[in-house]
Amino acid sequence: MIASLSKSTLKQYSVCFNQWWQYCYTNNHEKFDSSTSIIIKFLTDQYNNGASYGTINSFRSALSMLLGNDISQDKSIKRLIKGVFRSRPSLPKYANTWDPQIVLSHISKWTPHTELSLEKLTKKLVSLLALCTAHRVQTFSLIKLSNIIISDSGVKINIVDLIKTSGPGRDQPVLYLPYFNDNLDICPATTLVDYISFTKELRSTSSDHLLITVKRPHRNATAQSISRWIKQVLQESGVDAAVFSAHSARHAATALTYSAGSATQSESWPPIQEIATSDGPVQSPASQRLVARAGPPPPRHSSGTWAGPPVGAPSDGPCRLFLRYDLLPFSGDGLASEVCGLLFLPLC
Structure with missing residues (x-):
């Protein structure tokens, strides 16, 4: 599975894995516990710490690969991601371009x-x-x-x-x-x-x-x-x-x-x-x-x-x-x- 990821994706996911392991250690959770409630609390903590919509979405993808369950299709998590977008939308980097x-x-x-x-x-x-x-x-x-x-x-x-x-x-x-x-x-x-x-x-x-x-x-x-x-x-x-x-x-x-x-x-x-x-x-x-x-x-x-x-x-x-x-x-x-x-x- 690791071979399916590019170096840049693996580097991006490693940030999430480090945050996830630290969160589980601090709150006495099993690292491979895929409970929806725990994942939602983790993503909410990241949001409260200033994480953007793109970062939250990346964390969701990383956890989906790590935990095995189809987290992306969970209705509660999808609702959370949508709420993050509405409250902290991801805007285009450029509104125009140069000649x-x-x-x-x-x-x-x-x-x-x-x-x-x-x-x-x-x-x-x-x-x-x-x-x-x-x-x-x-x-x-x-x-x-x-x-x-x-x-x-x-x-x-x-x-x-x-x-x-x-x-x-x-x-x-x-x-x-x-x-x-x-x-x-x-x-x-x-x-x-x-x-x-x-x-x-x-x-x-x-x-x-x-x-x-x-x-x-x-x-x-x-x-x-x-x-x-x-x-x-x-x-x-x-x-x-x-x-x-x-x-x-x-x-x-x-x-x-x-x-x-x-x-x-x-x-x-x-x-x-x-x-x-x-x-x-x-x-x-x-x-x-x-x-x-x-x-x-x-x-x-x-x-x-x-x-x-x-x-x-x-x-x-x-x-x-x-x-x-x-x-x-x-x-x-x-x-x-x-x-x-x-x-x-x-x-x-």
Whole structure:
């Protein structure tokens, strides 16, 4: 059973287990007593100590696994959880998002790559990956050099390690970054290729991870380090880093895609609400809240595809960035897709 939990979930549950064991010891209860009254008193104590709705819900899940009974379906406990939500509701972290163009304009000045420091080149790469793929930093920390395929058209990255959204019957994400020849200063594929060349002599011969730390000794970069780098870029670009975290890059990229819309050269893309990305279906409640911050959807062609200029439309001025999706078979209802590249459209 322990193997079914991720490290982060196990770490989260361990907090509950410690609190539960301390509560049972103090009140002379058996640790594996699954009486509803005892569980309710325990959760009530946690609430009185300032625990949030999310924490109480997490404790309920942890106790359900530990005690074996289906605590989540107990009517009294469900009523308690509902009361916690009504009296201490869990609110969204963000009510709006920021414009990716702010960050793109800032990092576009970081050229040429051969004259940048390792720290600056690394920050530019992770920022472009975050905006161009809308994946979590966990995904970036798992990119391996052996799973990167560089071709004349772009860079293909296979993610073989389990990520947060991995599950039975689900395909692992495949990231494709095409070369953006109209503006190589913000081309993620070019930046990635230059980063690999830059770090070739710095990385350990036994290291297969793409991203390494910027200070000696150059170890594999963790998700926490990548988050810190992205947040530093946000702050340097003028985004309020006190409000927005590195994870907000996913919100900004997907919200901008939704608000502006996109059309392929074959005009075969569906509206974003019908797309399920490699991180999960967009029609999920969380994703609906994400794209809702972008405002109303754009106009559509009579054929049902989004109105907009063709992919890779050249521009003499700055460009906006949009995610590009390729449709894939989906095991459930609806469609699935993989984030396979970028769509750059001129600012109007």
